Amino acid sequence: MTRQIIMLGTGSAFVTRCYNTCFVIEDNGTRLLVDAGGGNGILSQMERAGIAAGTLHDMFVTHCHTDHILGAVWVVRKVVQLAKNGVCTAPFTIHGHHKAIETVKALCRLTLAPKDLDIAARQVIMHEVGHGEAWSIGTIGMEAFDIHSTKEMQYGFRATLGDGCRVTCLGDEPFNTANRPYAEGSDWLMHEAFCLYADRDRFKPYEKHHSTALDAGRDASLLGVGNLLLYHTEDRTLETRKAAYSREAAQTFDGNIVVPDDLEAVVLHKL
DSSP states (O other): OOOEEEEEEEOOOHHHOOOEEEEEEETTTTTEOOOOOOHHHHHHHHHTTTTGGGGOEEEEEEEOHHHHHHHHHHHHHHHHHHHHSSSSSSOOOEEHHHHHHHHHHHHHHHOOOOHHHHHHHHHEEEOOOOOOOOOEETTTTEEEEOOOOSOOOOEEEEOOOOSSEEEEEESSSSSOGGGHHHOOOEEEEEEEEOOGGGHHHEEEETTOOOOBBBHHHHHHHHOOSSSEESOOOOOOOTHHHHHHHHHHTTOOOOOEEEOOTTTEEOOOOOO
């Protein structure tokens, strides 16, 4: 059985040497795309990862920042194209809070041709979720939660896979203790790490309301998780990022630390 996270992108908003953060959670045939980056690069990344668009039927949109939501329009366009060609007739569902859903709808209205909008209206289901709501996507049990962002309404989620493995995505801002019930004891914690604490004067993460690798390690230790995955980083240190971020997070967390590159697949397992 295949249970993994495929990181389509690992970068923050203004990266040019890697793609914006988005990923696919795969659980024994069920695939969930989380965010879509800032443009049609999502289609290239999916192709490079060997993920055929017709095998994706669900997407979760965390928030409306351009580096997370603009690629969603290209995903919808691809769904429409597949429907036109008779390649895929199954519905495609976009999950997210009300602002994310309304923004995707507005972007589609503004950019898609009328005939494509008609197809999208039939082919794409918009599923608005609320804080604390639970539902299922194939074999994956989902729980959404408001991360209490200070910048833009944003939802994270806890995904429970078919074998009981729990994956918590905190979004791209610092952990808020109000969400401890969703994250505590998770098998995998997905935590943004804009840069190293050692590089904080260079990248100024706190001014941007982001965390460092050191902060992420501290949160993972506090929450008693088994594995820590770091993402949504700067791209100036890609050559040393994996080793340096892992080393810094290990100062405050003694569990398994993963710092993936774009297109890297991370095998998921329970504690």
